[in-house]
Amino acid sequence: DGLGLLPVRTVFGTQKRTVLVEGAFDEVSGPLSALSGLPVRGYEIHMGQTEVAGRSLASISDGSVPMASDGCQEGNVYGCYLHGLFDRPEVTQALVGALLARKGLDVAAVRAVDMAAYRQRQYDVLADGIRTHMDMRLVHRIIEEGL
Secondary structure, eight states, rough: OOOSSEEEEEEEEEEEEEEEEEEEEEEOOOGGGGGGTTTTEEEEEEEEEEEEEOEEEEEEOSSOOOOOOEEEEEEEEESSSSETOOOOOOHHHHHHHHHHHHOOOOGGOOOOOOOOHHHHHHHHHHHHHHHHHHHHHHHHHHHOOOO
C-alpha cells in the first residue's frame, strides 16, 4: 500500500522496465516550483504499472513513443521512478536553491556539481589506484593468454 502520501496506485508485475528517458518537469507546485520546465533525464526503473490520480511531475519519452506523464506531486510530496534525476547541475541547483530559500539561507553560497564530470574524475582516481597497486603487465597477460 505504500505510505499513502501521493494519490497513486501501483500494481507490481513480473517484468522489470529499465529505460533511459528524457523530457522536462511539468508545472511543479509547492516548494520545488523552481524545477518547472527544467530538463529531465534519467533511467526509469520499475516493475508494474502505476495509476496516478493527481498531478504528474514530468513529461518523458524514451524516444520510441510520444511524451508521457511520469511521477506525481501533491503538496510538498513528489515522487517518480527516475534514477539519476538530480545528475543535471541545473536541476540540482534549482532543488538546493529552493530548499535554501525556504530556510532563509543564502542561495548564492552553493553551486551544483556536474555529476557526469565528478563521476569521470572518480573513475580516473580509481584507474590511477589500480595502475599503481596492480601488476598491469600480468593483468594484460592473463587477459590475452588466459590463466
